[in-house]
Amino acid sequence: MTFIGKSFHLLRNLLALFGLLCLVGGLVATGLLLKSYQLPPRVLAMKVLEKTGLDASPLLAGMVAPDPLKPSELRLPPYDDPAWAGQGARKSRALTPFYYSPTGQAVPGLWLEPKAVAAHVRPQGLRAVPVSTARELSQAINGAEPGDVITLAPGTYRFDTRGIGIQRAGTAEWPIQVRAEELGQVRLALNSLEGFVVDAPFWVFENLEIEGVCKNHGACEHAFHVVGRGRGFVLRNSRVHEFNAMIKGNGLDSREGGRNFPDGALIEGNSFYNSTVRDTSSPVVPIDAVGVDDWTIRENFFADYAKGGGDRISTAAFIKGNASRGVFENNLVVGEYAHAGGVRLGLSFGGGGTSKGASRQKDNTVEHTDGIMRNNVILYTSDVGIYLNKSRNTQVLNNLLFKTSGIDVRFDESTAVVKNNLLDGKIRERDGGFALMENNLTLAGGWLGKSFTDLFENPGEGRLKVVNSRPLAGKGLPNEHVRFDFLNAPRKEAPDLGPFELVDGGGGCDLFALPQALK
Template sequence: MKRGVRRGLLLAAVPALAGLAVAAAGLLYLQDKGITPRALAPYVEKRAAGHNEIITGTGNWLGAALRGLDRGDPTRYALPALKVGAQPVPVPAAEATADAVKLVRSVPEAQRAFAQAVSGDIIRFAPGVYRITAPLAATRPGVAGVPIVVRAERPGSVVLEVANSVGIVVAAPYWRFENLEIRGACARAGACEHAFHVVGKGAHFVARNNRILDFNAHFKINGNRNGFPDHGVIEANTLSNTAPRRTSNPVTPIDLVAASDWTIRANLITDFVKAQGDRISYGAFAKGAAARTVFERNVVLCEQKLQGMPGQRVGLSFGGGGTGRQYCRDGRCITEHEAGIMRANLVAACSDAGVYVNSAAGSRLVDNTLLDTAGVQVRYPESSAELDGNLIDGPVTSRNGGLLRLGDNRSSSVAAMYAGLHPQRGLFAAPDAFDLRWDGEPPRRTTRTSSVDLCGARRPATQAYGAFEDFAACLLAPTAVSSAGTAPNSTAH
């Protein structure tokens, strides 16, 4: 080969090699910072916006390409009936004398029953639809072992339509709510803030087997000058929205601030899209110098029916987006949360992190499954998190000095995501359609870190990575689904 030809080839190769070097350096930077394609896409689109059509079009094309590499094509699917969330079988009524049962057939009767309630009362709504235009106020205390219970006899038989910012305010201890359906029905949908506001002295609150739709924060929990509503339980509820929330207020179905020792278990949380303001929303968080919150055996689907919307949606969080000092339990929020546990949760279809640990010390993340999320992010020096037994379709990232202690987990690299490779997602039959049968034998560990999985099944000695052994055990039998009641058409006043 002539010297001139060789020189020409070398000169031609220089730009290509330089381009490869720049690309490699860029990929290393993205890997180091934990910036996934789904996180980079909106940044690219924002930087391209407002320029000429070529730049804007290129930015939009690149954003779509990045999302495609990371998330694939959006797939519509029908969510199967699960054993997680509200169930068609009612929570059974506690034993009570005839005098203790207060049957209510109208909203005024319900208001009187709440105002006159004593420990041991069972306030039972007759079947019907009740339009709530002012909050039902739970201000009378129950006692340990003898709570005040508000319930429907059968799931789906009682609907509370809340045409007010708040449906039920709980400011006294030992109240329990069962088998209710609560729907936001405000003239302006974004004005429906909370189905439940648990505040001040509302400790030992329990909500079980309720279906709650169309609120910004279905459960809002916070302290005030009267105290902090500690030791609550939110269990086996379905929390969702039928449309994006057109509000700049916080959108988080379980919004817990400055209360401690809560257990949030076996809930189904879906479709919490914030359409205005910063467009950042969470499935559930605990923050504000709270402590010892347990999230276990929940299914969180950031986008199930409401897919492809702008904004950042995070699954579960200790710390959320931070708390103003005036709302912190200690008045300072040295840490947003301490000693929290996330165990055997399934978090999927999130445009941002599946789990976000923000200024939260002593967090333990054990046996969770994250699919189609930006993985786990642990941020700021106040944060420390121990991870073990998790199956994470995405990276585990420390940001701004967060401390990670990694045990035996399966996760994916950022570099693989930019190549369109998702090895953890590939363990399942059709995860985009929520078919989470194992595609072959599940990967197993040599140790057991949980005794019960997402579906309520006992774990073997060599348990599978992630939240469940066999997802079929999470599916509700067709006979149970067909026996579920439907909401009545009549309206009680």
């Protein structure tokens, strides 16, 4: 065969191969479009590239990557500023009492009526255990007794081990506490795959800065891995950053048979962020909780949790794996804070789904049951701010979503009450999901429509002081699940729309300069 003939056949084969790839890509895109037609176009395009294996192309990935939502010239306060005054960990935060229920669930004191306190146990300390080196801290943890208060002297504590195992059990009345006297005094530098591996009940961590210092992002997975017997875990007023999944919670097979899950955690008043996009294909989600019941995640700050490898999709926090009774309340989520890139979701019940083997009772028919999302403020997420995936009987109440694509209630198993929310995106029932939508206010602007800037001082900069209360004041529907607002102020009998309860026609707050003393 002549050279021209060979070239012709090669060209014909290449064109046929290209046509076949286009056909496969078109079929995949059509399938995704039929299943996910309500997704933002760029997010859908990224999913098509992932399914067809073309996401490895920097050119194609760059063409469909979502545009940054936060204006590049907008500078928000540094999240590692010692004088930070926003939601999350801060020096000025007063650590209010919490209690353990008869089942070992850590419960915020704010939730309990005076009569209910008697049925709960308030944790106490029994023995002071001061430490000043990493070795002393390890020794104190390995020899801990119920009621120990392990207090770290100011300084940096570096760990180069694979993980810090916790096997000694506390009790509800006498938990084991690991703490600094004040936020900012103590830094734990973890050059390890995992930090604290908590497989024992009733451990409390407070006022710590925990930083992953691995050169390879894939080598710093978790600051806390709470497993098996780690019931009643508490983390409060701590800054945790430079990890893929700062807190991982999941079940662990027991020696007696069956599987234990670390139920009843309280994660309150912390800051979770990454200063750069994580160069990894591992899941990037500050709180990744699988199969756990009764986890309360409140008053935390989540920011810049982007994933640079794999599907480049990340989430601020999720609870999934046939879990129950999770609560997200009063959290501040800023998907794009100091950097942009990837697809960033806000809060989720269900996440991206769970295998049967990892799910509670090895049943992943439903990802979450009886969850509550209330009074959260979610800004600048390139995908949805709230995502419900096979999440049954969920309450989505009085949240504020600015510059997100909205709320997704997805799949037949998902049922939700979506009420009293403020948003500029859409509320979607996808793939058979059902949402009872009541009294939500869409602030998308447009002709004759109101926008967030009509109601708040400067929402783009987090200044959510109310300047026009008429669409909000007294316009909410009462709900037994919403007794307090974002600032822990009690709700009125005729509540206001959104996360803030107004006073004398005004209210709201600057998200990064909260009042010094919250109720």
